[in-house]
Amino acid sequence: MLYLELFIQGIxxxxxxxxxxxxLTLVYGLLRILHVAHAALFTxxxxxxxIVTNFTGSFALAMxxxxxxVGVIGMAVYKFAYEPILHRPPYIxxxxxxxxxxxxxxxxxxxxxxxxxxxxxxxxxxxIEIFSGFRLKHGxxxxxxxxxxxxxxLAWLSANTRTGVAWRATVxxxxxxxxxxxxxxxxxxxxxxxASALAAVAGVLVALLNNLVEPTMGSVPSYKALAIIVLGGLxxxxxxxxxxLALGVIEAYGTIYLGKILDRDALAFAxxxxxxxxxxxxxxxxx
Amino acid sequence: MxxxxxxxxxxxxxxxxxxxxxxxSGFCGQISLGHAAFLGTGAYASATLTKASVPFLLTLPASAxxxxxxxxxxxxxxxxxxxxxxxxxxxxxxxxxxxxxxxQDFLGGELGMAGIPSPDMSREMFMxxxxxxxxxxxxxxxxxxxxxxxxxxxxxxxxxxxxxxxGIDASRFKLAAFVIGTAGAGIAGALYxxxxxxxxxxxxxxxxxxxxxxxxxxxxxGSVWGVAFAAAILSVLPLLVQxxxxxxxxxxxxxxxxxxxxxxxxxxxxxxxSAARFRRATx
Numbered sequence: 390m391l392y393l394e395l396f397i398q399g400i401x402x403x404x405x406x407x408x409x410x411x412x413l414t415l416v417y418g419l420l421r422i423l424h425v426a427h428a429a430l431f432t433x434x435x436x437x438x439x440i441v442t443n444f445t446g447s448f449a450l451a452m453x454x455x456x457x458x459v460g461v462i463g464m465a466v467y468k469f470a471y472e473p474i475l476h477r478p479p480y481i482x483x484x485x486x487x488x489x490x491x492x493x494x495x496x497x498x499x500x501x502x503x504x505x506x507x508x509x510x511x512x513x514x515x516x517i518e519i520f521s522g523f524r525l526k527h528g529x530x531x532x533x534x535x536x537x538x539x540x541x542x543l544a545w546l547s548a549n550t551r552t553g554v555a556w557r558a559t560v561x562x563x564x565x566x567x568x569x570x571x572x573x574x575x576x577x578x579x580x581x582x583x584a585s586a587l588a589a590v591a592g593v594l595v596a597l598l599n600n601l602v603e604p605t606m607g608s609v610p611s612y613k614a615l616a617i618i619v620l621g622g623l624x625x626x627x628x629x630x631x632x633x634l635a636l637g638v639i640e641a642y643g644t645i646y647l648g649k650i651l652d653r654d655a656l657a658f659a660x661x662x663x664x665x666x667x668x669x670x671x672x673x674x675x676x
Numbered sequence: 677m678x679x680x681x682x683x684x685x686x687x688x689x690x691x692x693x694x695x696x697x698x699x700x701s702g703f704c705g706q707i708s709l710g711h712a713a714f715l716g717t718g719a720y721a722s723a724t725l726t727k728a729s730v731p732f733l734l735t736l737p738a739s740a741x742x743x744x745x746x747x748x749x750x751x752x753x754x755x756x757x758x759x760x761x762x763x764x765x766x767x768x769x770x771x772x773x774x775x776x777x778x779x780q781d782f783l784g785g786e787l788g789m790a791g792i793p794s795p796d797m798s799r800e801m802f803m804x805x806x807x808x809x810x811x812x813x814x815x816x817x818x819x820x821x822x823x824x825x826x827x828x829x830x831x832x833x834x835x836x837x838x839x840x841x842x843g844i845d846a847s848r849f850k851l852a853a854f855v856i857g858t859a860g861a862g863i864a865g866a867l868y869x870x871x872x873x874x875x876x877x878x879x880x881x882x883x884x885x886x887x888x889x890x891x892x893x894x895x896x897x898g899s900v901w902g903v904a905f906a907a908a909i910l911s912v913l914p915l916l917v918q919x920x921x922x923x924x925x926x927x928x929x930x931x932x933x934x935x936x937x938x939x940x941x942x943x944x945x946x947x948x949x950s951a952a953r954f955r956r957a958t959x
Contacts, residue, residue: 485936488929495926619764655775658768
């Protein structure tokens with residue numbers, strides 16, 4: 390039974406990784422930027438979730454507010470941080486993004502205090518018995534449900550709406566898309582809005598599972614999500630999801646069986662390096 | 677005086693470390709986000725040796741060889757990946773290093789190694805020695821830059837595919853850059869260990885790797901003087917701005933962001949541009 394338990398815990402963790410990494414993939418697919426500061430938006434989502442829940446008592450409202458606010462801030466990050474340096478070599482944007490991330494962590498520490506915040510009445514703490522002796526919190530089930538719903542909605546939208554088609558056209562060939570009258574600028578804003586909103590959802594959910602948001606909450610996801618999108622083949626949405634779930638499961642088993650020689654966070658990169666040596670284009674990457 | 681000596685020694689070690697990354701990322705254009713792992717390799721190797729009562733000076737070549745050997749392995753692996761994949765792979769190497777060191781009892785595990793013997797020289801002498809090594813590495817960098825090898829590095833940084841079409845074995849030169857750069861970091865690590873006389877896994881993590889890359893980029897990627905200058909300033913800036921202690925990291929990251937946003941070619945670029953303007957204004 391331990392195997393199954395670990396597997397399910399791995400899927401829960403993997404769903405969260407998926408929500409975070411998907412936003413990164415969206416940004417990378419469109420602009421070829423490794424958007425480290427994405428994890429800062431994830432932390433911000435967590436803070437907004439906790440604060441709004443504590444003020445109003447409504448978790449659903451908190452989730453909604455977090456998505457909107459963080460989505461808009463994500464658009465502002467694109468406008469003021471990335472747009473002016475898009476024509477520079479890619480490492481410039483990478484370093485700028487890392488600097489932005491460190492600065493945000495410091496700002497959270499100064500504004501919200503170094504010790505973090507918790508829910509006064511943490512919602513969704515009830516448990517369901519899946520099989521004898523193994524229980525899942527409602528929150529953990531919610532994580533999986535939200536991940537599935539969000540990601541399928543996104544897949545459906547990108548396949549079946551005009552906006553979705555415009556987005557895919559811009560990813561494939563921006564110049565051609567512009568020639569067909571697509572406003573590239575709007576596609577980029579939308580892209581950042583969706584990516585950041587997904588990060589906010591993940592932030593609210595992680596804050597719920599740990600019942601804690603700290604200024605440094607984003608530091609592990611910041612680089613682990615990078616590992617995931619590289620594993621997934623940089624820019625491939627399907628690959629990212631597979632990699633996120635696989636990593637969640639591998640970490641769940643690895644912490645138990647490899648804990649003596651390698652710590653949990655290094656595991657992701659051991660996996661990454663092994664995969665890249667065999668398949669330099671990532672798990673599901675093309676070419 | 678003691679404080680100034682410590683500052684100058686710290687500066688010299690940072691300059692050496694930044695120049696070693698400049699070989700890989702500056703000359704050869706291979707962005708590495710895990711260079712601190714090689715500083716760490718050198719530091720741990722040298723500390724383990726001096727604790728086994730090997731003379732300090734002998735541990736320097738040993739750390740260079742060990743770090744360079746690991747650099748060779750990582751370089752071999754890195755040949756398979758390019759650009760963004762390379763940046764993330766090297767970042768992975770950095771995390772792997774810290775993750776492995778944390779779990780090794782003979783390297784002190786989480787707690788790190790304390791009580792590393794002091795080098796067999798006075799503090800003044802050690803400072804001079806560090807500055808000397810940094811200067812030697814700077815001259816060596818300038819020499820390589822003007823050599824045939826430097827031209828090939830430049831060409832790889834500019835466009836690797838064209839370099840290959842010209843019939844140059846780009847892989848071999850990339851490997852050479854990795855080995856020289858990581859060996860230099862190994863020497864810097866040996867100095868680091870005997871300067872602070874305490875090392876732990878967190879001294880060589882992602883933050884260190886990012887800050888050394890920041891030194892290279894703020895200085896002006898590839899420029900020996902720019903990088904040396906930026907490394908000297910940025911290494912002691914956090915110590916000099918103690919009065920804003922609580923906002924130190926915020927200031928540092930804001931500076932870095934502003935630099936990327938407004939002057940991505942670094943200090944060397946600013947100097948070059950203002951020199952050009954000056955020349956245009958005078959005739």
